[in-house]
Amino acid sequence: MLMGAGAALLMLPVQALAALWNKAAFEAKTRDEAVQGLAVSSEIPSREIDIVAPDFAENGAVVQVEVRSRIAGTEAIAILADRNPTPLIANFMFSDGTEPVVVTRIKMAETSNLQVIVKAGDRYYSASKMVEVSLSGC
């Protein structure tokens, strides 16, 4: 997944950077299209993924989310909000020495499922958590 792109990134022109970004997945308007864009064939529901997010978010513009994968060989963690205008929010790719854990803050348009998809080898695992949103953040 990591392919040493980090060092190469700095020397690439803008067009090449744009080509690295997964446009199809990030511009997808539905959750299913976004997942297709990530080339996820099928997801296995897993209890080995912890999602820490509020049950109720007053302000959808800033919802803090912590995701931890306890699945061996985790390479990537994708975060999606099912009912956002573009559901795919972020995809994090980890090297061997990096814990498969990330904390970030996201926007949520309305009450919806927060979904996490973990890539480990050729397999994809998923977990979700419902977050109630009172003020739209999109």
Added chain:
Amino acid sequence: MRDMKMRAQFKDGITEVKALINHPMETGRRKNDFDETVPAHFIQLLTATLNGRTVLEAQWGTGVSKNPYLTFYLRDAKVGDIVRITWHDNRGESGHGEVSVTQS
């Protein structure tokens, strides 16, 4: 170059890296006070390195909050090692931040 606040603290064998990036993360859907649509302006790619070796890569859409916040954890970092974060946005702008790992 935009500002980035960073911290990398070693504790109990693991290094916690926190970053707060100054960026508008405009979705391209928001209207300003004059009812004009504000063009999309958001970070698409982010790379973190430890002493020059890539340890984390991220692709982001417009759903990451304004002034993005990120925490991640490194297993093989030592006090004095250098953690660097570089980002690139959809307008071709970029920024970076760098800190050395400190004992917490």
